[in-house]
Amino acid sequence: MAGQGRGRRVRRGRAAGCGLAALLLLAACSAPGPAPDATVGEVQQLLDRRAAAVLKHDEGGYLAAVDPAATGLRSAQRTEFGNLAQVPLTAWTYQVNGVDRQSGTVTARVDLRYRVEGYDTAPVTAARTLTLDERGGRWYVAGDQPAKGAAQLLWQQGRVTAVRGKRSLVLGVGQGAARLHEIADTADAAVPEVSAAWPGRWAGRVVVLVPASLDGMAALLGAPAASYRGIAAVTTGEAGGAAAAPADRVIVNPEAYAVLGDVGRRVVLTHETTHVATRAHTSPATPMWLSEGYADWVGYRDTGRTAPQAAPELQQAVRAGDLPADLPTDADFGFDGGADRLARAYEGGWLACRLIAAHWGEATLARFYAKVGDQPHREGAVEKAMAEELGLSPREFTTMWREYVRDQLA
Template sequence: MAGQGRSRRQRRRAVALGAAALVLASGCAAPAPPDSTGRDIQAVLDRRAAAVVGRDESAYLRVLDPQAKAERTAEQREFRNLAEVPLGSWGYRLKSVRRTGTRATAEADLEYRIKGYDKAPAVSARTLDLVERSGTWFIAADRADKGAGRLLWQQGKVTAVAGGHSLVLGVGQRESLLREVAAVEDRAVPAVDSAWKEKWAGRVVVLMPSSLEAMASLLGAPAASYRGIAAVTTGEAGGSGSAPADRVIVNPQAYAILGEFGQRVVVTHETTHVATREHTSAATPLWLSEGFADWVAYRGSGRTAPQAAPELQTAVRAGSLPATLPTDEDFGFGGDADRLARAYEGGWLACKLIAEEWGEAKLTAFYRAVGAHKTRDGSVENAMNEVLGTTPEDFAARWREYLRGQLG
């Protein structure tokens, strides 16, 4: 019995030693505490966003690296440049963080809304460099992602002019000119409403930078791509249907040389893109989106086809009648200016043909049907069959005859 007692004690001691060994082993293999870098950096960005919305310059500067003197000066200037912009919201959505020691690089989307105008936020992809000092993260640099455009307030102090249906934000422009642009926009919105019966915001934000180069900088593209282009609308094609905040961006140099009628056509054209945004998708060919915008812009103007399509008329009279409707490639900026003009004119006349032969209601129904298709392949064919009762081949033949009759 005594031997059995010792054996039990030995077994109990062995079990206890084994348990202790397991505790020690588990202690050595315990997982490291989770890295809180992402959460901490998001908190820094949240504080910065709250400072912008609250117009708190001191709080805005507190999240900046105290040793990055040049960055602090630039950021303070940008903060003050924003003073007249009526912000409804401002926030950052952190996408990724790469940390090396006390330094980190973060990829984030800046999402902001203009109060009273934006249904959804405008988005700017940003890259931020951060540094950790005494356990606290600070922003050392903030720049646009590669290929993304600069922000208007990074170009100078923003002057804001509100119209009845518009907000014009300008940098380096006379306030009187911004008011003229707002007046043109205020005429454009009712013109679009009368042609496009679908619900839309009925309000437009227009950006007017100081130069062509500044315009290109906002778009993240070479200036040569927009030389001679009076205005563009961001996000006008290939949309997801969520209607992100569109901006009409004016090229001040090209806009200035237009007459009153030309300015009205350009602004109405771009406003049409804003209005049709929710029904414009990757399935919509550019001949339709651009042609429809021109159709709205010229609607009721009394302009004849030869007056509004001089380049295409020259081609038709020279015996170069287009074989097909304009392709997306024909609308490329920075290429052949005559080819670009013919593409716009051809798209306009295609939409004008539909409005005259099938009716304006059928034209807008056709536009919606094309945009609702899941892919580009088959979008026009299906919509022509279902809405217009024709085929792309038949329509192209009728369009060519229409060009010959209108421009020959």
């Protein structure tokens, strides 16, 4: 999936926002080169049969595509096939995009496309690299791994447990049923909270992935684990996605999520669900202070939390005489600037959206968000939307925001 939403960081104990087997490399006697078209067709037919076996829950048919001599691979593929048992799939296909041949071995560039029943209006695509051996005039899969830079899939981490909520689907690995049901209940409660705040049309449901660990979360995102330490959840999806797009996935960091209280968990999942709801109007034109600030504003909207309770790091800075000069930049939301800087960025964005809602109204805040994201470029997007919805320039708004921050936190 293209694009990645930003997550909510755990601050002081509360919420603030690979393959089936190792690739078997066989010795080559000749330099790689393009394979004949017939080979592409043969490989595609093999994978079509394998895809049909997945949807039919036909383990024998699935394993028939695997090299009979690769006993370790067959065992790993059998395990992964079992891991998929509870995932409600409505589509599973492979698209061969190209092959390179070395003697009797072919390396294929393949897109795996799948849809989760009731949630995906278009396929989720995962790029794979497959190695195939030819035996007795037939091709067999000898290796299957994520393409370079691609992320791992949840069922490659262990057996998936599926819990269906009223408005959510929670897919977990290495998690107890009680934890997954609690997450489903919290996600179910988040959906109407988001719909009450966000007037735009959206699916009104959410898919939540819960891996076994922080490392598992990072593997699902194709990123280093250190980047997400302390982040309770993130949302992945297509920025500015059309209606016919895969459903966004909320990915929970079980280690950070576990230390949160009830309110913190509610804020985290409402925050992430807001990213799901606003995705069609979130684009490169949207600054992070607005996308993260709005998600936090919705998350905290009905919690009764005061500004000092929700923005302790920014309050500490203001009381020390360090009132921010400008709205948070995108760089302020980076992981390399330290936890305090990141927390202040979230809190500053939240207070900016809270100011708009308090002074101009919640409907105006939502229109402002949509107008910024609907612009084709970042340059001028905020200026145009502020002039039309708030009657202010960015400089005038920043001055008003600084006064608001001081009044709320001093």
